[in-house]
Amino acid sequence: MNHHHHRTSFYRAETLGHALELLAEPGAVPLAGGTDLLVSWRREGKTPDVIVDIGPLKELKKIEFEGNRVSLGPLVTFTELSEHPGLKKLVPILGKAALSVGAPQIRNRGTLGGNIANASAAADLTPVLCLLKAELSLVAPGGKRRVPIQQFLTGANSTDLKAGELIESVRFEVPSNTRMHFEKFGRRNAQAISRLNGACSVRFGSDKSTLEAVRLVIGAATPVPLELPEAQELLQGSRPRIEAFTRLGEIAWSKVEALTGVRASRAYKKPAVPRLVVELLVGASGLE
């Protein structure tokens, strides 16, 4: 008669090939940890026609290293990101961001790939992945392609992922001699959706006191993480100073405002974005 009699088909994929085959069906949606999808399906009061559970796919759970290069399977959970010894050593900022998500139950189920593909404006991993210039490898029955994360994220809850396509891996190279810092502003200490977040990296020159390379990405302020190239322009060649950080913070807010217009959250974000930028730079540069 109508959608009242609608049935959802639920498949559990056994291999990546199997998953891609199942996902070729029109209206098919891949399900990983389900921590975002189940909530939104309940809210909307409807489920997709075809759900393909990719959760069991071992080939998408790998964590691999090659020197400073890291390749992560999309089904690596937040918990694994925060507890993996190799990641903790090489790129602790990723674990810190992962640990800021939800609560243990959510971190045990929620995945890296889900955080990217769901593309919430308030996602906690994406600013870090943007900072790391991560590249996604996408796979479909027709073949593979590679897309930088900044291009993959096209808007709030909007990505470049095509129907039938899956994230196969997330790759990045950890820059050497670089300090990184992650911040999250939330309403409480767990189960908090970011009001703002951000990631920052700093490399000092050979004198160990002059900033040589500075990168800064803020999240949850704009539909997709916002990188501030001004950080490099403004701070390069100088010593870390609060005054300069504050100036960058003001620039950051004016960019956010230009991108989002006047919103209800302005009263908080107008002063908080600059404060976030300052803390990101203080944290990364070790000013205190």
Add this chain to the structure above:
Amino acid sequence: MKQEGKRLDAAVKAAGKAIYVDDMVLPGMVYGAVVRSPHPHAEIRSISAEKAEKEAGVLGVLTWKDIPGIIAQNLERPVLCSDRVRYIGDGVALVAAETLEAARRARRAVEVEYHLLPAVLSVEAALQPQAPLIHGESNIAGSHQVKKGDIKKGFAQAEVVVQGRLTTPRVQAMAIEPEAAVAHLSENGVTVYCPCKSPFNVRRVIAETLGVSVNKVRLIQTVMGGSFGVKDYDMSVLASRAALMAHIFHRPAKIVFTREESTEEGTKRHAYQMDYKIGATRQGELTAMEIKILSDAGAYKSKSIMVGWRSAVEAAGPYRVPNVHTESTIVYTNQVYSDAMRGFGSPQVDFACEVMMDELAEKLGIDPLELRKKNALREGDTNATAQTMENVTILECLQELERRVDFPAARAQIEEFNQIHGRRRRRGIGIAALHRGEALGAGGEGIDTAGATCHVEKDGSVKIYSGISEMGQGSHSMMVRVAGAVLGLPGSRFTVSKVDTDYVPDSGPTVASRGTVLAGNAARLAAEEIREKLAETVAEKLKVDPKELCFEKERIFPRGLPGEGVSFDEAVRLRYSQSKEVYGTGWWSAPRVTWDREKGQGDAYFSYVYGACAAMVEVDLASAKTDLLRFVAVHDVGKALDYEEVYGQICGGIQMGIGYALSEEVELKEGRIGNLNFEGYQIPTSLDMGLIEPVILEFPSRHGPLGAKGLGEPVTSIVAPAITNAISCALGERVYHLPAKLEVVSDLIEARRCKQEGKGL
């Protein structure tokens, strides 16, 4: 008191074996789903169920026309609305179906034609001369005043005056179990199972809905997944709907709410706007308080007028104030209605009064604790309602707080922290003091009496029956402890009947932190009657004076001669063998209270409880998030009947208070709630609790069983002001509005920064 017993309900709950109402499945059960108004104010023109009734599995759609009795008492929320809806969430129809899913699906097909009326969406709008009327002739639901002395004179004597407007938000309990009820027809009429705290009120409303006498309705209280003052009038409406379905379809019926439905329909703690003006001498002696309170009742009356009365009585705090004038006005709006919620009008005025006391201390340059000690009520003083105060322990609470916290050391630590980390994080400390009327008081909430019956069975085991509800607070275990103490029996001898209106005595509602005092005393009296009966039997056998007999360790013996007595079991056997029973009945009524509406004076409550607490917080100057680091809560509980329970009550109360202080508010926009579920309605998590230090003082009450006092509500009432006063200490900017969420604290941080930069120029 030492006791070997555990909470009676602990094991089944921990094992997952407790049966909640939603666990109940009866053969042939019908499920209901409520169709609610999407408009804050509208006339109902027509309701068409045609399409919905054609949907698979649907048995029928009920409207007010199917109600054999009345839809509601005047001013109360209807079981189903007839001609008008007054808030988004008002129920207009009830879809009955073979499955819950079918019922919920089909409600979308019920067509209701509305004629929109202008809606009143704030207290301010409600008080405009031309405001649309929600009930009758005025949007003012009720008002109260408290008058003492002459405030003109009092402010003339004042050398320092502080005044401010403070607001508190609408909040909700978010009990983990949403509202639900199961009903079925039974021999005499209808039997309804539901979690509730005012079983006899719920029974009355069901009877009124069905148009039958109350003895045709049997209400059985199921294990309760949290109340916190809520599941009150909401349950009367919901249980009546379930009973109506059973009545119409002649099948068992169940309704269970989703979290969103619970939030949309369910009662809240009243949002308040309060104007405080306080005068004092330069030495810090209070001379006058003038207080104006506006309370948003929402769309229906429920207990809003009583809530506003308690606020009026308590608004001047636990202080000696010679001149007081308080006005409390309760106003209808087309918003979700409010009812009892843990505190019942205390948390709002406690917040305002304690924030303003801190502001006064700052203006006077007096330490906040010293100011409170200086003005604290003493024995024999009169309070704001001109009642002579007895058993006053506020000073003892403040002194104990002083000892526990060691303020100079705490301040020095804070100072040091702020020196080192002050660019990013600042710490502060704040206090608050409490007095709170025990039980229902003279505000017309009801007749303050409770009953208990105690049956000693032939094998020596004991069954207690009372109408006071176990809702997780331990009331049934409490009665066992009191009766056990009187009879010298361990808790393992006892069981307590569930609240079943067919068997237990009407003990009034389990509200106002009255369970321990009222039902505890009733249980004591019932046990004393048994003790008298058994003493008579044993005295006859031992040929001693019954007054000389002791009841200890399951034995009854002449004082000082434990070897010469008989066992409790023997005594029971002996008495039954003489064709005599071993039953006891206890009724206890609260001492007389009085209220003169015109004068605004009276002996408002028969007793008051006191407390004092301190909060230490850390404010992140970047994110504007406040972390509670440490909370010291001193409460005079009279007599702790069970230390673990008392600690639990205090910690739970503080947890609710943290939410009230920092994050919780029902967000209403055009009468519609934006945050219906837990992701939007932010209650504190375990990581937001900080270190909690409950401190129990025991100054026995003249009235409570074994000296005990009520505790459930006092513990939560002064958490928010202590926390916000600590934020103000950290930032040098005062918090006047709850919750002190990121946005509020961020503004204070910016105000502080502007002042500092201003100074620098």
